[in-house]
Amino acid sequence: MAPLWCVVPAAGRGTRVGGDLPKQYLPLAGRPLILHTLERLAAHPQIAGLMVVLGSQDPHWPGLDQLAGKPVLTSIGGAERCDSVLAGLRALPAEVGDDAFVLVHDAARPCVREADIARLIERGIPAGGGLLGAPLRDTLKRAGDDGRSHQTEPRDHRWRAFTPQMFRRGELSAALLAASLAGVTVSDEAMAMERAGFAPLLVEGVEDNIKVTTAADFALAEFLLPRTK
Ligand SMILES: Nc1ccn([C@@H]2O[C@H](COP(=O)(O)OP(=O)(O)OP(=O)(O)O)[C@@H](O)[C@H]2O)c(=O)n1
Numbered sequence: 001m002a003p004l005w006c007v008v009p010a011a012g013r014g015t016r017v018g019g020d021l022p023k024q025y026l027p028l029a030g031r032p033l034i035l036h037t038l039e040r041l042a043a044h045p046q047i048a049g050l051m052v053v054l055g056s057q058d059p060h061w062p063g064l065d066q067l068a069g070k071p072v073l074t075s076i077g078g079a080e081r082c083d084s085v086l087a088g089l090r091a092l093p094a095e096v097g098d099d100a101f102v103l104v105h106d107a108a109r110p111c112v113r114e115a116d117i118a119r120l121i122e123r124g125i126p127a128g129g130g131l132l133g134a135p136l137r138d139t140l141k142r143a144g145d146d147g148r149s150h151q152t153e154p155r156d157h158r159w160r161a162f163t164p165q166m167f168r169r170g171e172l173s174a175a176l177l178a179a180s181l182a183g184v185t186v187s188d189e190a191m192a193m194e195r196a197g198f199a200p201l202l203v204e205g206v207e208d209n210i211k212v213t214t215a216a217d218f219a220l221a222e223f224l225l226p227r228t229k
């Protein structure tokens with residue numbers, strides 16, 4: 001099977017972490033968070049190259065053009081994550097045809113495991129596309145505006161969505177464009193594909209593939225990094 005390109009949205013501002021520097025450039029184990037993510041992706045034998053989607057004014061990008069001997073290209077993202085992913089898909093090299101499967105992985109998920117990426121590719125391609133995730137394990141409460149629990153929701157059939165997510169370049173681009181034209185901000189690729197009539201395969205991944213979202217997540221990611229190779 002031919003290796004796949006990976007689009008890496010990295011154009012966010014990290015507002016939930018706070019501070020002046022976007023979270024992808026904050027130090028994690030002594031180096032910018034994004035470098036850990038990119039190195040892990042580039043080292044994967046089934047990944048052909050990386051398309052990193054940057055903010056329009058980004059003085060922090062280190063100007064990488066290759067990693068582990070694989071090309072690292074960049075493009076400019078948009079206001080929402082879904083805009084950035086669509087921009088990255090459009091900027092992929094022409095050798096990546098519309099029928100080619102493409103991975104999308106958050107720059108903010110540095111602890112992704114090689115085996116999870118491999119499992120997504122192996123199971124997702126015959127299924128027409130899919131995503132890593134994990135079934136919800138906690139009891140789920142519906143909160144009222146009063147901050148009290150008013151109901152316990154069923155948790156069966158409910159999953160948390162991770163990245164990578166993997167779809168055909170053409171189908172995902174069309175699905176993201178359709179959502180955008182409808183004024184819908186999709187929070188992940190699978191949501192765009194669901195709106196377009198697809199049923200992405202849920203491939204179980206390890207829950208330590210965390211998204212660094214708040215300042216407290218840096219300590220957890222630093223702990224997990226050497227344990228999730
Ligand atoms: N307009 C955007 C928004 C987000 N992202 C990227 O999408 C990933 C997941 O998004 P999230 O964790 O929400 O990152 P931020 O938008 O940076 O965080 P916040 O919502 O706290 O500002 C990150 O790698 C982020 O850089 C992006 O490429 N373009």
Ligand SMILES: C[C@](O)(CO)[C@H](O)COP(=O)(O)O
Binds near residue numbers: 106161163187189213
């Ligand atoms: C794509 C994602 O990582 C799946 O969990 C997530 O949706 C990113 O954005 P969010 O703003 O944290 O929902």
